[in-house]
Amino acid sequence: MESLFDPSYPKAFAAFSTEHWIAIVILIALAALLYLFRSVIVSTTALQKTVKWSLLAALSLPEASLHLWYVLTGIWDPATSLPLELCSLTLFLSIAILLTDERRLYPLVYFAGIGGALQAILTPNLDYPFPHFRFFHFFTVHTAIILTALYMTWVRGYRPTWKSIGWTMVFLNVSAVLVGLVNWAVGSNYMFLMRKPETASLLDLLGPHPLYIMVEEFIALVLFILMYVVFFVIPDHIKRSRRHGREEIPGSSAGS
Template sequence: MNEPFVLFSTSHLLALLLLVVASLLLYVFRHSLRHRPLGRSIVRYTLAGLLATSEAVLDIWNIIEGAWSPKYTLPLELCSLTLLLSIIMLLTKNRLLYGILFFAGIGGAFQALITPNLGYAFPHIRFYQFFTAHILIILASLYMTWIENYKPTWRSIGITMIFLNLAALLVGITDHYLGANYMFLMHKPSTASILDFLGPYPVYLLAEEGIALLIFIIMQILFFVLPGKIFRAGKSRSHSAI
């Protein structure tokens, strides 16, 4: 019998630590990789390959277990969509996709990592697949930011909100016809999540909109606005000292 996943258990915390370590390594070696085209290509294609592998592993496991169903296992969750789009972004270096995935990919995957909708504990294959996939979604956008030197704009936040609402509309239609609950548009997940604090259906859907927008604005400020101001202030002091 499979052990149920326990929120903030040792294995959960170690998985979160892995995200932190992997992100720090990517940041520490950013300058080195920027000046090594071959190294950049290896990291970029490796991330894309691992993302594709993680999705394939999930589909194969569902088929083997007899759990595959259009009602439950189509890639229509937000993180499934951003995973597939992250592969395309890495392969094509598409700036429009980057602007969307920096916010929707990192924001969505990070929330999923904090409160996983997961029924299997370590060392089940679904535990490995879930955390690997979501960590890679975040690393894909961080790679494009720190290594390829891409930067989203304030306009990217608006485009991301449009993308999320269009995706919700299309997925919501699919949910209606399949009797499914992709993106939790029909009801909350059975496991603990941030949605538990956002009110009943459909109030939590509207609250999600506001929270997403707020998170995207905070991300833009923390990743780009404040570092830019600190850099300019430091540069100004250096010139003044000369």
């Protein structure tokens, strides 16, 4: 029987296999539950703390276990094992915002966290299938990144702004420059700045290197704008229109 911690596990991950679909469905179900019970969580301090610490555990424990696994199996390599992927950066930002409630971190967690982790879940750059340890690590931390952003939005009441979209784009570009320097120094490919991943991904549709990086910039900006308009601007407009309509009704009746 193959070890579920074996770095030379003989089987390979298959995108949109049964196990992959189950992971996607679990994400959707957890997000739906968080939304449906958001008011209950907000009004119950003990429940809010339970959700918060559950998210912290789902983010930190698998990630710590991953780096311990790298060391114990002798496969730690600065070219592949440093936490310099975008989702690794947003994972640490997610932990930080849960611990500190720092509002300046929220746009990064909301825009970059959801955008990057959702793409990762839909098109995983993953070599190991279920039930390998890396399978559970991958889907647990990426799901927790998304749920943390939703928790801060629906439960803690944080909101992005137009200005925070620009702040997130600055963060992404500064991170890319710094990670690019590491790539150049150690021969790595963090954030896929040097070449596309070997597994199928959305980058395959965006042209050759380095064109796809510039296209990614444009797509990220458009995605962030849509995430703000669809989930904040439009709902706010609808709420204002309904309030205005209710306020108009008494006056209209009185004047008729």
